[in-house]
Amino acid sequence: MTGTDVKTILHKDIVKFIRECLKKDHPDSYLIAVLHKVQGRYGWLSEPHMAEVAQLLQVPTATVSGVATFYHFFRLRPRGRFAISVCLGTACFVRGADEIVEAFRSELGIGMGETTQDGLFSLETSRCLGVCALAPVVMINEKVYSKVTAKQVPELIRQMQEG
Amino acid sequence: MGKPLAFYEALYRDMEAARDATGIQEKVLIQVGSATCEKAAGADAVMVEFTKLIQASGRQDILLKQTGCTGRCAREPVVGVFFPGKMPVKYEEVTVPKVQTIFQEHVQNGRVVTDLMLDKRTDTLYNHVVTLCSSRSCSPDSGRTLENRLKRRLDANGVDPDTIRIFQGGCMGLCSPGAKGNQRVMMVYPAKALYHFRTDQQLDEIIQSHFVRNEILSQYLTRTDFITENFFKLYGDVAFFNKQTRLTLRNSGLIDPESLGDYVVNKGYEALARILDGKDSRAVIDEITRSGLRGRGGGGFPTGAKWKNAITYTDDPVKYVVCNADEGDPGAFMDRSALEGDPFIVIEGMTLGAYAIGARKGFVYIRAEYPLAIERLERAIRKAEDHRLLGRNIMDSGFDFEIEIRLGAGAFVCGEETALMYSIEGKRGQPRIRPPYPTQSGLWGHPTVINNVETWANVPTIILFGAEWFGRLGTEKSKGTKVFALAGKVRNTGLVEVPMGTPLREIIYDIGGGIPDDKALKAVQTGGPSGGCIPARLIDTPADFESLAAIGSIMGSGGMIILDEDDCMVATAKFFLEFTQSESCGKCVPCREGTLRMLEILERITSGEGAMEDLDKLERLGQLIRKTSLCGLGQTAPNPVLSTLQNFREEYEAHILQKRCPTHKCSRLLKYEIDPEKCVGCTLCARRCPVLCIAGKPKEAHEIDQSRCIQCGECFNACKFGAVKKN
Incomplete structure (x- = not known):
């Protein structure tokens, strides 16, 4: 499921970062860091992106949206230029x-x-x-x-x- | 000498050699502030311009360096020009054209540009500057009396006192226990001589030698204390610094925060080397305990006791240390400035703490809103790793420790320690009930010591200079210094560090320069949304944990907002409650529902619909929320309301009974009227009014229909004749 040949919609740098996190202790603790990277690249957190983060980081989708909605810093709508x-x-x-x-x-x-x-x-x-x-x-x-x-x-x- | 000390000495030699290779001792040094606020004020362009000018001049004897926050936030960007052997000069609000003037006049031709100097002060042009120690722990013969005595003696020795600038400094921490109450200390600049004396005869000898013959009199020189030496370098800015005692900020604004070498040659990592060189980890805990250091994040819990708890009740081999840099209080920027100005001191402090409790991993939890602080910290961690000051086998001691940065994401509640730990674990940052305390069961269930930035920054200094020395600063129960972020209606907004127990008046007037535009001070807000408003009549209260708590506020993490006569206390209380209300995580009912109800009542009062019973309701609700909330956020959320109710009840009553905001801040209570005497009938206000409620013919006095007015203030802003009155 997380094999390297699977086509991802997230940018390859983010995918690489997630794979690195998976090798460390407590990989799920990097969820906030991953969301920062996603927002940093795309400007906001879209549902497909969050779903893929959940998939790659192996945490429930509910946890990802729970965290994304809890913190004010994360935007769930795109912002202007x-x-x-x-x-x-x-x-x-x-x-x-x-x-x-x-x-x-x-x-x-x-x-x-x-x-x-x-x-x-x-x-x-x-x-x-x-x-x-x-x-x-x-x-x-x-x-x-x-x-x-x-x-x-x-x-x-x-x-x-x-x- | 063991391996770590040998390691340190080699490191020091390398760094010193690298510094000397730049020729800094002989060169002209230009220093540009480069913290977030300096950059916002245009420091980058200043840096670029200097680089260009230096290149164009072809001179090799000029050194351009960046430094961290100098604390003079309102006057940024601040540029320091240091000629070897001369008084440093600091320039304020430097722009690109000013850079050209400064470079041409001062750097090239040696003429100080007095018009551009910081605070327009020409102190630095005196022959000598003398700073007298006026610590309260010294004798009663300090401060003003000592200053007069010195002036008399100068006069008697035929030295014109007007050629010497005399300042009363803050505590320099120089008094040795034996000399207490007896010895006077003075610093003389630019010779950097630190004299001690007791009798007038000794003082005469110093005057004759130093001021008449220009020779330093070595027999009365005091052991130069490193911290005081550093103090000399701040001397482009005497007025601001002479009442401060900088321990945790001792390098901030002096060193290049991105240079490990600068930190090392300023006594960096000496404390760690001494401890790792054969000292038992217990020795660190004992020293910190004896120093009386208390948590600077707001709680004031004794740091030594916290560390001891982490090793006493557990045999868990996995432990963590955490630096809480989630500085969420609106109006506070101590931790950001500290990390931007000197990240290494925090890293060294954490390493010492980790060694003390046996942790091998540490986290810095920092706000994502602080990109520059994060960048500097990341860079500092990498440099420390490269020089084996972090990572495996630190300084050849066999001790391993690594630090990882974790970013917050804009949740105020994450400053609470249990919420912070959940956030590090990648979860929603909701607090939980304590006990168990983090020192028993913290990150992933392991013992965890959490201290804030300023607390960690105190650790190396205490180890270096000793618990006794540290304990001499401050009050009996609040030892050491405290950093405050001074903002709001005060002239010198900025970052200050003073001994605990310094009266608020001194901070606001002597260092802060008082209230701008000759307005009257109304209140001092300390502790952010968890703190209270201290009325002007209590301004002589010492700033320490106990005294501030006794008058209904808290020390908090160090935010200090000054409010003047134009500020509405009800609106201020509402502002803080809006903040805590929207930041409430929603886990417990008293905080989630209670703060909302309180806010609704305040909304009513500020829009003229309040009743007197509302005040009782606010008090009852406030007490209830205080007692029953789960974490510190809820427990302290009512403080701004309760303290303003206690100290400024008449303002609440004016809003309710007279439907009037005494300061005209609450727009819903404003009434705009046109003075028919002044109105010339230009029709501008009628054309601007968005609800078309102003009637009147051209060249005749206009009138506002109060029933339709929405108090937007457009007419008030538009009128060129001052005919629109705001009541």
């Missing part, structure tokens, strides 16, 4: 992150956790990014923008649309 994540940590909150959330919401016309129809933007909030001293911060894909104000939001969106 620009993933906008507004930090809602305490320092950002104290310095007006809620106004930034509101600005993105009204500019993009989408709610939290949603993606625009053109698939360009998705909006989410994150727990503290630990960049509190530069609060409020917004993370767009991997880049952190510091000391953001609600007024800068339309400009940020325009930059992304052009870039």
Whole structure:
């Protein structure tokens, strides 16, 4: 079942990683690490991908979806090309992150956790990014923008649309 | 000398030789901060620009290095320029154009660019800088009195006191037990001389020699303590550092966090070598127990006792050590900065702990949200393995130990130790009832010692300098130092490390620089969502485990958020409860249902629909959740609400009785009105209003229909004449 000749839908690097895990102690303990790899490559966790992880790692599908749904970091829906994540940590909150959330919401016309129809933007909030001293911060894909104000939001969106 | 010490000495020699080969002692050193926040502020571009300029200049005597967090987060990127034998200079908020100025003026022509200096302070341009130890454990004749005494003596000896900058430093940990209450200590920079003296006559001798003749007077030199020496190097930033005592962060912001060599030449791995060289594992536990070190993650459990438990009640040969780096508290970034600034100290601490309890495998459980910390840690582990400081037969001692990194995935509850273990095992991170404690039955049923990042980082320092030395810092029951992440409404947001028992006032005002815009301090929030809000009137409370608990808050892991007069305490309590509510894992009823009910009540209050009975309900529910929840998350979740109810009840009452938010933070309670005197009838507000509730003809005063207003604030933001009032 887990032979090397079986055709997989997951990328070969991930399959290789899972096979390495199987050789170690407590292979099932690497489930979260594997899901990180899957999300890292595809941006989210789709059902076929999770089913294959279960198959290859030899853990029940229910366990995989149980873990995937428990942790906030894992996304079960695809996100936009620009993933906008507004930090809602305490320092950002104290310095007006809620106004930034509101600005993105009204500019993009989408709610939290949603993606625009053109698939360009998705909006989410994150727990503290630990960049509190530069609060409020917004993370767009991997880049952190510091000391953001609600007024800068339309400009940020325009930059992304052009870039 | 046994094998591990010989191994260490060879390693040290290699690293020292490698360092000297770079010529660092004679070269101009440019140091650029490179932690996550520095990068967010643009440190990478600064680094690239310096590289270009150095190449273009063709100079071989300039060394460019990165370093970890210097703690000055609000002023990043911070760049240090170190000329050999001169006072270090630090520049703030450096940008690419500023790099060009700094390079041209300072590096090339030797002229300090004072306009760009950190805090615009020109301290470094004095002839000498003197820092006096003003530890509370020293004599009453410290601090201000000692400063005045020194000034009088300088004057009497014909030295102009204005050519010397005098600071009152924090505890330097120099007082030897015999000298306690008698000896005064002062550091003089840039000579890096550390003098001790008792009488005025001795002080005169030092002044005559050092400040008049420019000769170091060796007879009064104190044994230079390594930690203090390190302190000298931070001296581009005296104002921020002179009240701090940096133990766990001693290398952070000084060394290149990706260089094992930098760590080793700064006393790295000496502690491990000394222990592995023939010391019994018991000796480590005894030393840690005697030091009085307590867990820095929030619980404050004695570390030595925890380790002892892991070997006392079991003969299981398989054991684990775990580093809890799941720093989930919003507003806390101590562990991230520590790991980004000096990952090796945590690794060495874990190795010592593993040796103490006989573990051969360790895990670092770290948040996936901290990519740079993960990368630095991975790199540090690989380098330690390459140099046989991890893996098989560490330092030729026969001891084997390996460390593996496990990533969290955004669940706050995983900071709780039993939940954390399930997560390492690849399961849903839901906590379980204790006992059995992890030290009896932990990972896969084996005894497991879990400590947080800062606790592990303390271990090598304690072994190196001894339990007695460590015990002299801090208070009777809270020994050592504590790292705090200072954020919110404070000038110098950043990372600070102070002796336990330092009054909150000192942290906020002396180190933090006070509240910006001359606003009034309202409260200090410690301990994140598990902690409480300390009102401004209690600001002289010492920051230690007992004192903070006594006033209804907790030490927690070190998050410290400063709130000013503009912050609504009800909204703040609601913010934390929203957090714990959404992070509740759902396993036990009090936490899952109770926090939700509390949140609903707070929603009612902040939207003007609360009743006075609601306050009693909040209190009753809070107490119940506290007593009956399964784990720490639930047990502490009501704290922000209960502590604000206790200290700021009048704000809750204003929301309920007057339907008014005193700070105008709760938007549902706001009322926007147009001042007919100021309104010129430009119609801008009416055009912006999304619900079209503003009526008025052009050039006539407008009016808001309160029944339809949704309090969005568009009119307030739009008005150019200040005619829209917010009440």
